Amino acid sequence: MTKDADRRRGPVRMCVRCDRITTEPVLVSEVHSASGPGFNVYACIGCAPLFPRPPDALDLLATGLRDRGEDEH
Numbered sequence: 001m002t003k004d005a006d007r008r009r010g011p012v013r014m015c016v017r018c019d020r021i022t023t024e025p026v027l028v029s030e031v032h033s034a035s036g037p038g039f040n041v042y043a044c045i046g047c048a049p050l051f052p053r054p055p056d057a058l059d060l061l062a063t064g065l066r067d068r069g070e071d072e073h
């Protein structure tokens with residue numbers, strides 16, 4: 001017999017706030033890196049509501065562009 005419970009294990013992540021392992025991670029932030037792959041930040045169900053909304057990727061991108069290309073007229 002196969003153990004269905006083993007196969008059905010969902011994603012397991014560590015909560016960024018309380019450092020507990022959770023099987024129901026909630027994505028609270030996406031970190032984008034220009035020099036490498038970005039990573040996602042997860043919180044457990046209990047902590048997730050305490051986080052502000054994830055920053056808009058476009059906002060981060062715009063900030064980066066503004067830093068790089070100052071164009072004063």
Ligand SMILES: [Zn+2]
Pocket residue numbers: 015016017018019020043044045046047048
């Ligand atoms: Zn937590």
